[in-house]
Amino acid sequence: MKNEIKVFCPATIANISCGFDVLGLALDAVGDEMVVRKTAQKGIRIVQLTGQDLPMETHQNVAGVAGLALLAESDYDGGFDIEIYKKIKAGSGIGSSAASSTGAVWAMNQLLNKPFSNLELVKFAMEGERLASGVAHADNVAPALFGGFTLVRSYEPLDIVKIPNPEELYATVIHPQIEVKTSDSRRILKTTISLEDGIKQWGNVGGLIAGLFTNDYELIGRSLVDHIVEPIRSILIPGFDKVKEEAINAGALGCGISGSGPSIFALSKGAQTAQEVADAMRKVYQKIGIEYDIHVSKINAEGIREI
Amino acid sequence: MKNEIKVFCPATIANISCGFDVLGLALDAVGDEMVVRKTAQKGIRIVQLTGQDLPMETHQNVAGVAGLALLAESDYDGGFDIEIYKKIKAGSGIGSSAASSTGAVWAMNQLLNKPFSNLELVKFAMEGERLASGVAHADNVAPALFGGFTLVRSYEPLDIVKIPNPEELYATVIHPQIEVKTSDSRRILKTTISLEDGIKQWGNVGGLIAGLFTNDYELIGRSLVDHIVEPIRSILIPGFDKVKEEAINAGALGCGISGSGPSIFALSKGAQTAQEVADAMRKVYQKIGIEYDIHVSKINAEGIREI
Structure with missing residues (x-):
């Protein structure tokens, strides 16, 4: 052994x-x-x-x-x-x-x-x-x-x-070099939500899971919506709305906050689109003048592995 | 034509x-x-x-x-x-x-x-x-x-x-002959829910959809939980808790309110279990003394059809 x-x-x-x-x-x-x-x-x-x-x-x-x-x-x-x-x-x-x-x-x-x-x-x-x-x-x-x-x-x-995970699904992740404490991003969340928003959210979870099982990229895109947390937490991330807008314009299926931030992720069909999304996200932070790291990656189907 | x-x-x-x-x-x-x-x-x-x-x-x-x-x-x-x-x-x-x-x-x-x-x-x-x-x-x-x-x-x-729908999934539906108005069952719902319950709910929606795609009956069963509406609406349905308990004891994967009630549904793996669940549900209303209709049915994969 x-x-x-x-x-x-x-x-x-x-x-x-x-x-x-x-x-x-x-x-x-x-x-x-x-x-x-x-x-x-x-x-x-x-x-x-x-x-x-x-x-x-x-x-x-x-x-x-x-x-x-x-x-x-x-x-x-x-x-x-x-x-x-x-x-x-x-x-x-x-x-x-x-x-x-x-x-x-x-x-x-x-x-x-x-x-x-x-x-x-x-x-x-x-x-x-x-x-x-x-x-x-x-x-x-x-x-x-x-x-x-x-x-x-x-x-x-x-x-x-x-x-x-559908074969051609790629993630783009940009990390603006600002500090968002997990404790802060948790604290600003409300402890109650409207039933109406809840229904939309679990409808989208159902759609996202179905899209992942059927390789339906359009459905995945339509389901990548967060009515509850993103509208609140995104306030802590400078440039979030613009990054998201530009990512979608560049062809991303959807875009949101990674974890409790400050990284922002987008999912795209195909490596080339994910790269174009990266370019679009990058430009936003270059213009604002915030340092960033950026990654383009396929989804890792096996998880942790021996190398 | x-x-x-x-x-x-x-x-x-x-x-x-x-x-x-x-x-x-x-x-x-x-x-x-x-x-x-x-x-x-x-x-x-x-x-x-x-x-x-x-x-x-x-x-x-x-x-x-x-x-x-x-x-x-x-x-x-x-x-x-x-x-x-x-x-x-x-x-x-x-x-x-x-x-x-x-x-x-x-x-x-x-x-x-x-x-x-x-x-x-x-x-x-x-x-x-x-x-x-x-x-x-x-x-x-x-x-x-x-x-x-x-x-x-x-x-x-x-x-x-x-x-x-998994091939062997069957529904049992019992309709106690009491009137529950849709307007009443809507009115008693709260307009807000806790974020915590919301998270549990969309976790279960995800699990249920995944179970349906993978024919994982156990996962379907674990996911057939409603933390939000059933605890409130079931109050309007006499015997609900007992019917649910007996359905699960008889082998149902899960049990809940059909629509806005008063019908109660259970899902089971296999026609025989669904029939045993029907017998168990029936006994509860016989004991209480409420008239009922009961149906055992496979899931209808095509929907409406010409006959």
Whole structure:
């Protein structure tokens, strides 16, 4: 059995428009790399961390905490050393913490000969999310582990449904270099919504899922609407409305806030359109004068993988 | 070209649990029959109506009103005579008015050599619904016309998505002989809901649609939950909680209110389980001493049809 594994941990988009808190997807062109190694010494150690200024102390690191959650349920009596090579910026809204948490537990599970199901790995990785944001949410860790689109149907009990991704569906994600705290973007949400908006939202969730199953890009586009969260949260993201308008004009099927922002995602049919959407989004921030990162990626159908 | 056609107009279940106002399905074992005949005389006449005490004056009859909506968009310069043989009880909550409205316009479209799409027919039939309930809703007429499960994703513009129905999915519907006015069951609904309940609801809609596409009966069952409307409306239906409990105990995947009630539906895998669910539901109303009708039906995949 192997003692060491190197993995690619994909960035993810959560809160896909109408699918607030339930729908996420995994990216292919953006992600961290991690090396995980079995050790005779018990416990988890973060032995290397590059690319981001993040704590290396096991209990302060999301990969450490997720790994400890796995160890607590395992009969393995050794430990693991973890090297983390961050490519995803923390706070960008494309699942930086989820990539590290899932990378750790997925790699460990491989090295232990897969005693745990993907659903169990989600639960361990959610402990990393609890450390990162105070809430043990699954909407980034689920797509990172399962790949494609994932639906978190329920938390009690945890129920995750993998949804297929049409072959030609591409994501464009732009990250304006501004800080939006998850706590702020959560706080400004209203705790009640109108029944009327609710009905529109679950109609669109139904349409989006149906479109993903039938490769109906037009239906996917018509369903990528958020009547509830986007109108409120987008206020925290300078230029959001213009970026969205230009993305749609450039051919995107839909456009919305990635996670709790500030990244903005668009979905398009075909790599070329996704690239043209990227150009259109880029121009908006160039004009405003805000620095940005931008990614164009196909949907990652398998999720996290060995490299 | 034919001058006369006889059609079967299926009963339908709207407001399928989490899919309040958006998800409906068509039944196969319950429905009205109608005969529609071309006439040289312009306009629509209801020339026969049996089974229910309903108005025969064209402008007061849902089939008449729906038919007039079609005629207004057609270049046909004749008219139609309509015979309606009602088997579905008005006010039972399984789409009695929708069956008549859709039957009329579907039959006319056949006799005119299909100038209109199903989506256009839905719009005409919705005028019948407007007459029946004051609201031009589509959640019964859509499954009656398209068959299977249908999602009304949006009203503006009208967007209807046909969802496949797993082969072995059966419905049991019990109609307790009590009157619940649609206006009452609408009035008691709250106009706002909690964001938390909304998220659960659209998670379940996503799960239900995914389950229908993948023939995952367990997922369908887990998703047949309504956190928003059923807890309120079920108060108007004597014995609802007991009927639901016994249906689930008898093996139903899920159970909820059909339309705005008072009918209660359950979905089951296989005809035999659906029959056992019927027996269990029946016993509850026998014990309470409320008269009832009960139907067991496979899902009607094609919708309305010539007979």
